[in-house]
Amino acid sequence: GAGVSQTPSNKVTEKGKYVELRCDPISGHTALYWYRQSLGQGPEFLIYFQGTGAADDSGLPNDRFFAVRPEGSVSTLKIQRTERGDSAVYLCASSLDPGQGAYEQFFGPGTRLTVL
C-alpha cells in the first residue's frame, strides 16, 4: 500500500502559537518514530511509539512537545508555545513490530515547520 504520509507538508506559524503535525504510518506497522532534522544535520530522535503507548520519549526536548497515537495508527506531534528554535523539518517513520526483528524504518516526506 501507500508509504508513510505526513501533513501538512509546510507549516508557518508565529512565535507562541500551538501547532499539530500529523503522521499516517504504513498500514500494519506498529512501531512509529518522530524525528527532527535541522539544516545540514541528520535526524534527531524525539519519540517512539509501540502501538498506542510512548515506549521511549527521551528525545523530546522539553514539556512543550507532546505526541499521541490513540488508536495505534495515526500519530500527532503537538508543540505548544512555539519558539523560533523549533523551526526544522519534522520526520515520521514507521516499522514492523521490533519483536519480530524487522527494524527497517520507512520515512515520510516530513513537515517543514517555520516559526516566525
Next chain:
Amino acid sequence: KQEVTQIPAALSVPEGENLVLNCSFTDSAIYNLQWFRQDPGKGLTSLLLIQSSQREQTSGRLNASLDKSSGRSTLYIAASQPGDSATYLCAVKDNYGQNFVFGPGTRLSVLP
C-alpha cells in the same frame, strides 16, 4: 552516549567512478545499522539494513559493510551515476533503546 560521524561531509566525483562513504560510531554494542539516502527537500529512503551479526549487505550497485569491533561501516557505490547524487546518512540502533542515532550525512554529487 552513542555518537555517529560520517566522512567526508561532501564528495564530488565524475560519473562512472566507484566510491566509498564512511560511517563511524562510538559504542560497538549496536543492534543494527541502516544506510539511507535523502534527496533535497525529501524524506529518507532506506537503502540497506545490516544486522549486528552480519558483515555486509548488497543491493544492486550498493554494498554496505559492518565492522562492529572497530565501530565502522562503509557504503560502496559502484559505477556511480548522476542519479546517485543525494545525501547519504547512516544510522545505528544500539542495544539499549528503540531509537536510531543518525550521522550528519555525506553530500554526494556525481557529475555527468
